[in-house]
Amino acid sequence: AVSLPFAVGQCGNQVGCRFWDLALREHAAVNKKGIYDEALSSFFRNVDTRSGDNGPDIYKGKICSLKARALLIDMEEGVVNEILQGPLRDVFDSKQLVTDVSGSGNNWAVGHKIYGCQYRENIVEKLRKTAEHCDCLQCFFIIHSMGGGTGSGLGTFVLNLLEEEFPEVYRFVTSVYPSGEDDVITSPYNSVLAMKELNEHADCVLPIENESLFEIVNKIHQMINSGKLGSTVKQNSLVTSSTGSGKTLQEKPFDAMNNIVANLLLNLTSSARFEGSLNMDLNEISMNLVPFPRLHYLVSSLTPLYTLADVNVPSRRLDQMFSDAFSRDHQLIQADPKHSLYLACALLVRGNVQISDLRRNIERLKPSLHFVSWNQEGWKTGLCSVPPVGHSHSLLALANNTCVKPTFIELKDRFMKLYKKKAHLHHYLQIDGMEQSCFSEAISSLSDLIEEYNELDATKGGPRIDPSRLKIAV
Amino acid sequence: MSIVTVQLGQCGNQIGHEVFSALCSDIRGTHGLCSKKENESYRDSCRERFFCEQESGVPVARAVLVDMEPKVISQALSTAARSGHWKYNSHSHFCQKQGSGNNWANGYSVHGPRHKEAIMDLVQKEAEKCDRLGGFFTIMSMAGGTGSGLGAFVTQCLRDAFPTSFILNHLVWPYGTGEVIVQNYNSVLTLSHLYQSSDALLVHENDVIHKICAQLMNIKQISFRDVNQVIAHQLGSVLQPTHTAGGGSGYSRNPLGDLMETLVPHPEFRMLGLRNIPQMPENSLAYSTFSWPGLLKHLRQMLIANAQMEEGIDWKVRPPHPGSSIPSTNKPLHFNTSIANLLILRGKDVHSVDLGSFQDPSLYTSWLKPQDAFNAWKTPRAFNKYEKSASLVSNSQFLLKPLDSIVGKAWNMFASKAYLHQYTKFGIQEEDFLDCFTTLEQVISSYTNL
Numbered sequence: 001a002v003s004l005p006f007a008v009g010q011c012g013n014q015v016g017c018r019f020w021d022l023a024l025r026e027h028a029a030v031n032k033k034g035i036y037d038e039a040l041s042s043f044f045r046n047v048d049t050r051s052g053d054n055g056p057d058i059y060k061g062k063i064c065s066l067k068a069r070a071l072l073i074d075m076e077e078g079v080v081n082e083i084l085q086g087p088l089r090d091v092f093d094s095k096q097l098v099t100d101v102s103g104s105g106n107n108w109a110v111g112h113k114i115y116g117c118q119y120r121e122n123i124v125e126k127l128r129k130t131a132e133h134c135d136c137l138q139c140f141f142i143i144h145s146m147g148g149g150t151g152s153g154l155g156t157f158v159l160n161l162l163e164e165e166f167p168e169v170y171r172f173v174t175s176v177y178p179s180g181e182d183d184v185i186t187s188p189y190n191s192v193l194a195m196k197e198l199n200e201h202a203d204c205v206l207p208i209e210n211e212s213l214f215e216i217v218n219k220i221h222q223m224i225n226s227g228k229l230g231s232t233v234k235q236n237s238l239v240t241s242s243t244g245s246g247k248t249l250q251e252k253p254f255d256a257m258n259n260i261v262a263n264l265l266l267n268l269t270s271s272a273r274f275e276g277s278l279n280m281d282l283n284e285i286s287m288n289l290v291p292f293p294r295l296h297y298l299v300s301s302l303t304p305l306y307t308l309a310d311v312n313v314p315s316r317r318l319d320q321m322f323s324d325a326f327s328r329d330h331q332l333i334q335a336d337p338k339h340s341l342y343l344a345c346a347l348l349v350r351g352n353v354q355i356s357d358l359r360r361n362i363e364r365l366k367p368s369l370h371f372v373s374w375n376q377e378g379w380k381t382g383l384c385s386v387p388p389v390g391h392s393h394s395l396l397a398l399a400n401n402t403c404v405k406p407t408f409i410e411l412k413d414r415f416m417k418l419y420k421k422k423a424h425l426h427h428y429l430q431i432d433g434m435e436q437s438c439f440s441e442a443i444s445s446l447s448d449l450i451e452e453y454n455e456l457d458a459t460k461g462g463p464r465i466d467p468s469r470l471k472i473a474v
Numbered sequence: 475m476s477i478v479t480v481q482l483g484q485c486g487n488q489i490g491h492e493v494f495s496a497l498c499s500d501i502r503g504t505h506g507l508c509s510k511k512e513n514e515s516y517r518d519s520c521r522e523r524f525f526c527e528q529e530s531g532v533p534v535a536r537a538v539l540v541d542m543e544p545k546v547i548s549q550a551l552s553t554a555a556r557s558g559h560w561k562y563n564s565h566s567h568f569c570q571k572q573g574s575g576n577n578w579a580n581g582y583s584v585h586g587p588r589h590k591e592a593i594m595d596l597v598q599k600e601a602e603k604c605d606r607l608g609g610f611f612t613i614m615s616m617a618g619g620t621g622s623g624l625g626a627f628v629t630q631c632l633r634d635a636f637p638t639s640f641i642l643n644h645l646v647w648p649y650g651t652g653e654v655i656v657q658n659y660n661s662v663l664t665l666s667h668l669y670q671s672s673d674a675l676l677v678h679e680n681d682v683i684h685k686i687c688a689q690l691m692n693i694k695q696i697s698f699r700d701v702n703q704v705i706a707h708q709l710g711s712v713l714q715p716t717h718t719a720g721g722g723s724g725y726s727r728n729p730l731g732d733l734m735e736t737l738v739p740h741p742e743f744r745m746l747g748l749r750n751i752p753q754m755p756e757n758s759l760a761y762s763t764f765s766w767p768g769l770l771k772h773l774r775q776m777l778i779a780n781a782q783m784e785e786g787i788d789w790k791v792r793p794p795h796p797g798s799s800i801p802s803t804n805k806p807l808h809f810n811t812s813i814a815n816l817l818i819l820r821g822k823d824v825h826s827v828d829l830g831s832f833q834d835p836s837l838y839t840s841w842l843k844p845q846d847a848f849n850a851w852k853t854p855r856a857f858n859k860y861e862k863s864a865s866l867v868s869n870s871q872f873l874l875k876p877l878d879s880i881v882g883k884a885w886n887m888f889a890s891k892a893y894l895h896q897y898t899k900f901g902i903q904e905e906d907f908l909d910c911f912t913t914l915e916q917v918i919s920s921y922t923n924l
Contacts, residue, residue: 001543001572038544136571275545277698278653279484283575284619288655291892344655356684356696362652374890377883379652380576383698467889469882470911472919 001138002042003269003282004130006071006158009104009111009151011176012144013072013079014254019143019262020068020088021242022389026266029389030274036063039273044068044091045133057133069134071096071126073158075115075150076103095129098122104149108190109431109438111153117433123158124165131166138272139170139282141265146194147178147187156197163201170286172268173202174261177333177407179211180414186424188414189439195411196442199449203286205297206264206398207407209333213257216240219329220305237390239263239305263388264300264332267396270350271384277355280348280382288380289344289400294449298398299337301330304391318353318393322361325397326369333407340403341460342371346380351393353383372456373464402460405453412446419443475727476523476604477713478597479537479611480628483574483621484546485646486613487539488698491550492706493613493713494535497524498560500710500858507822507856516855519715519725525560526603533560536604538596539567540628542574542585542620566600568593574619578660579900581623582667586631589624594631601636609640609673609730611713616664617648617657626667633671640730643672644709647679647876656893658884663902665877666910669744669917673734676712676746677873678705682782689785690753707858708750711865716818716851726851736849737814737869739842742920747872749776750865751784759859766819766827769864773817774831780810780872793836811924812838812870817850821862824852839924874921881914 007016023043031037036046036058048055049065058064068091074080080099084092098119104111131137140162144151162171175198178187198205217240224233235241240256271280290296303324325347328336349358358381371378388394418424419439428434481490501520506513525533535554539547539562547569555561568589574581601607610632614621625643632641645668648657668675683704687696691704715725718732726732738744751772752764772784779791791808815837819827829850838847857863887893888907898904 038548138572275549277488279543279545279573281543281573281575283573283577284654287575287577287619287893287896290896293895354695354697355701356688356693359649359652359684366651374887374892375655377651378655380655381652466882466886469885470915472912472915 001136001272001281002069002134003139003141003272004069004071004134004137005141005143005265006073008073008142008144008155008158009148010074010076010079010145011148012142012151012155013074013083015143015174015176015258015261016070016072017079017083017086017088018242018255018258019265020070020091022259022262022266024066024091026389030386034063036061040066041135042269042273066091068092068096069130071098071123071130073098073123073150073154075100075111075154077101095126098126104153106184106186106190107149107427107431108153108193109428109434111149111151111155112157112193113153113431113433115150115154116157119154120161123161127161127165137166137169139172140166142171142173143261143265144173145176145178146191147176147182147184148190152190152194156194156201159197159201170203170283171201172282173198173205174208174265175205176208176210176261177411179209180410186418186427188411188418189424189428191411192415192446193438193442195408196445199294199445203296204290206300207297207333207404208261209407210257211334212332213260215329216260216305217256223306233306234390237306239302260302260332264302264396267302267348267350267388267394270386270388271348271382274384274386276382276384276386278381278383280346280380280384284380285346285398289346289398291343291375291400292452295343295400295452297400297404299335299401299404300332300399301325301397302332303330303395305330318357319361319364321393321395322365325395326365333404335401335403335407337399337401337403338369340370340401340405341457342369342375342378343400343402343456344375344378344380345400346382346398348382348384348396348398349393350384350395351387351391353393355383358383370460373459402453402457405450405457408446408450408453412443412450415443475606475608475729476536477608477611477730478600478604479524479535479613480597480632481537481539481550482612482614482625482628483541483618485615485618486621486625487541487546487550489644489646489702489705490537490539490613491554492699492702493709494524494537494554494560495557496703496706496710496858497714498533500714502559503859507861508854512855515725516715516853522605523608523715523729524713526563532558534563535560536600537562537566538593538600540569540593540620540624542570542572542581542624544569544571566596568596574623576617576619576654576656576660577896577900578619578623578626578663579897579902581619581625582627582663583901585620585624586627590627590631593628594635597632598635607636607639608728609642610636611642611644611730613644615646615648616661617654618660622660622664626664629668630671640734641671641673642676642730642733643668643674644676644678646705647677647880649680649684650879653680656896658880658887659893659897659907661880662884662907662910662914666913669913672744673730674738674744674746676748676867678708678748679876686753686783690783691755704753707753708748708865711750711820711857711863712748712818712867714820714857716820716853718851733816733867736816737867739814742917743813743869745869745873745877745917745921747868747870748865749773749783749868750863751776752860752863753783756859759861764862766823766862769862770827770829770831773864773866777812777815777866777868777870778810778837779808793834810871812847812868813924814838814842814847814869815849816867818865818867819850819863820853821856821860822854824854824862827852871921871924874918877914878918881911881918885911
């Protein structure tokens with residue numbers, strides 16, 4: 001089953017670039033014989049390029065030329081051009097790109113209304129072509145940031161488009177939320193306008209905060225430089241590292257952070273691509289983690305962040321991995337799921353981990369976690385045999401937890417600060433199709449979402465009254 | 475007489491593979507502890523029942539493999555072929571690409587009708603290869619989407635297409651905690667539907683088998699493969715050829731029919747539990763000896779006290795005094811009342827066994843005479859390297875508590891309406907859920923009032 005990533009905007013494409021790089025690395029590590037297999041086909045086409053770029057797809061046999069199943073969309077050329085000149089240039093072709101030159105000026109309305117309208121046909125056509133090459137399209141991934149104009153505005157336009165054109169295909173969105181100190185003043189507007197779209201049209205959203213990524217990167221640097229680690233760290237195991245051991249290319253500043261997000265996506269799709277004793281597909285994630293349609297925001301954590309070079313990993317380290325997954329500093333947003341209320345939790349384990357290890361750790365951690373009364377055993381688990389590069393095992397935890405609430409409340413507050421003064425509003429309202437009601441509806445949608453989380457939080461710690469069962473006349 | 479196996483979903487295909495491996499490995503050895511003639515007869519009977527001969531001489535399993543994603547079937551096919559001892563027919567499988575998403579409604583209402591023709595076509599082909607079709611054995615889990623939902627649909631199709639054949643559903647009940655969040659919904663939907671079309675549900679609970687792996691098999695890092703191998707051993711002990719009670723000198727010619735006849739006297743009561751002893755790591759087998767009286771004593775107490783394995787049995791539980799008519803509410807606590815029991819004994823000195831303790835009327839409800847409620851099948855040919863092996867297939871209150879727990883949790887979730895939108899979008903409405911709950915509450919009530 002195929003997953004189709006869309007990278008929209010600068011942030012989206014920078015993350016996307018890391019994603020394809022690491023995906024190639026992961027498959028190269030597993031696929032020793034150079035045969036195009038089922039696993040590869042979920043992300044890549046195999047094209048016969050001997051007679052040029054428009055050669056036919058090869059479905060079996062040796063790998064000829066791998067082309068990523070993707071769409072790269074940006075209203076500025078800088079990032080996409082860089083990708084096309086870099087080591088990944090052969091992985092994409094022009095039929096997968098939608099670009100313009102002037103950018104969206106950090107304005108959601110420009111991205112959504114102007115470029116959306118302008119490029120709709122183009123995007124739909126390229127989407128259809130890409131989908132045609134897919135045997136079975138299961139899921140779309142949108143990778144974007146919320147705070148700018150293109151990723152946020154055009155990205156959510158694409159989300160709408162996907163729902164209209166391919167209603168049965170799942171829509172996962174990886175959204176980078178702006179921090180309080182974001183240098184884009186209008187990022188709260190852009191984010192809240194985008195949130196309404198995510199509320200209504202996404203199946204699952206994985207919110208990411210740069211602050212969290214930054215802290216993780218720092219933590220790793222500290223660990224390496226402090227010399228506290230007894231043995232050497234395996235360089236390629238760092239959740240922040242790129243392919244290529246050579247240091248010839250200066251890593252760009254956001255690369256380390258973006259690698260974390262790329263690894264998130266690789267882990268998320270690992271069980272769909274590789275075999276294991278308990279497979280977990282993307283549609284299963286959506287099914288098990290979204291109890292009510294709008295509560296589809298999942299907090300993610302990845303462990304371990306690095307592996308030491310020693311080969312023997314006692315089960316103590318394995319258990320530590322599970323503990324870490326629930327700790328504050330491994331979450332990809334600034335949140336603390338342990339002290340909030342779980343609606344559902346998924347654990348996707350990779351590598352040499354068996355069902356008894358999983359059960360032992362769930363039993364161990366359960367007592368310290370709060371689950372909603374109607375989902376006391378709300379665990380979804382998956383076991384994938386193939387570990388990530390450089391690791392013997394890894395864990396991705398996805399939590400549907402009320403700890404996202406503070407992120408949304410802060411966003412709402414920042415929005416209101418601007419909105420009350422009507423600051424910068426005219427930049428938006430002057431765009432065709434934008435009205436005051438767009439703003440009021442968006443903030444209303446966000447407020448409703450926050451209220452749903454509030455209602456759930458109110459049940460936390462309360463008395464548990466099980467509803468009475470049906471009575472049968474004997 | 476031959477049985478066609480239908481493996482459904484990841485669990486069904488993983489277990490099915492282990493079952494055929496176990497059956498094949500059992501007949502390959504000369505450790506039968508019986509005469510050569512007996513051994514050959516056993517082997518031939520097993521082969522006819524579960525395998526088809528091919529020119530290559532490698533037995534081909536009489537099986538249809540169904541899954542909505544390709545990886546598990548692909549593995550099952552290649553692992554079997556690599557063994558060199560048996561294999562699957564390379565055409566007898568059906569798979570799709572996108573899975574069922576743990577969604578019963580998707581499996582039942584979407585995949586079922588969409589792929590009915592292709593799947594039943596494969597089943598028909600396998601059925602035609604049998605000289606005499608003894609029925610169908612389906613293997614599936616309740617927790618996911620394909621085994622459970624598509625499995626329920628396929629069972630219905632089997633019933634419609636083969637109205638006079640026996641259908642035995644092997645059902646795996648998930649761990650109480652943490653395989654699939656919507657597992658209780660999927661379980662309720664599966665059980666209520668299977669109750670309409672299946673003849674009997676033979677159940678294994680992951681929690682129970684896990685304990686066996688941990689405490690009896692001494693496995694440190696238990697994998698699903700370990701769990702599946704224990705299940706395969708237990709199933710093999712039931713499915714391998716045996717002599718039935720009145721059946722002359724040959725092996726039973728109608729295994730599924732005999733099973734149904736002895737164990738399912740009433741359509742309201744279809745749930746069969748399975749206990750098999752002894753169970754131990756292979757390398758301990760040579761050092762252990764057992765006596766039939768000892769084994770039967772343990773099995774009987776396991777039955778009465780509803781113990782999951784031969785360790786930790788509560789010996790204090792006793793049946794009520796015979797003769798007195800005790801209303802069910804006054805029965806001793808924790809006492810497991812049976813409707814019917816079947817003992818399958820395999821190995822050395824099996825004919826000398828005294829089975830009187832199982833014929834005690836106080837073990838049973840009053841509807842059947844003890845001589846009808848209890849049956850024993852004995853075979854001198856030892857099974858799977860165990861010098862003596864005893865299996866108890868029981869239609870009793872074994873599964874009452876776990877069933878009640880599943881229904882309770884599902885109801886709790888249903889009351890909050892959580893996850894219902896995932897089912898309604900594929901056509902399973904709230905009313906459908908209510909019907910299923912009603913069916914199962916009825917089953918629970920019936921078993922409770924034994």
